[in-house]
Amino acid sequence: MITFTCDRCKKTIDATNEIRFVVSIEVQAAFGTDETIVENEHLEHLTEVLDELDSDEQEEISHQAYEKRSFDLCDSCREQYGRNLLGVETGAALDFSDN
Numbered sequence: 001m002i003t004f005t006c007d008r009c010k011k012t013i014d015a016t017n018e019i020r021f022v023v024s025i026e027v028q029a030a031f032g033t034d035e036t037i038v039e040n041e042h043l044e045h046l047t048e049v050l051d052e053l054d055s056d057e058q059e060e061i062s063h064q065a066y067e068k069r070s071f072d073l074c075d076s077c078r079e080q081y082g083r084n085l086l087g088v089e090t091g092a093a094l095d096f097s098d099n
């Protein structure tokens with residue numbers, strides 16, 4: 001049996017019987033306002049910007065400039081996550097129970 005753990009509710013997901021959902025979040029700094037900036041130019045510009053900073057600043061900025069993370073979610077958490085992709089607090093008490 002292949003199992004995974006839901007990163008949100010910590011429930012064990014039995015991959016042979018249940019669907020596991022993988023959420024990949026990619027956060028990157030956007031330089032310029034034009035979508036015609038291709039990825040290589042983007043990276044070159046990022047490198048130029050980083051070269052002008054000292055190493056502490058470089059580390060901080062490069063972490064902020066690009067971050068990619070993946071999470072495993074069970075079906076129930078995928079549904080709840082899908083309702084609030086940006087994690088914006090609605091003011092109502094969040095319900096983390098399994099319904």
Ligand SMILES: [Zn+2]
Nearest residue numbers: 006009074077
């Ligand atoms: Zn879950």
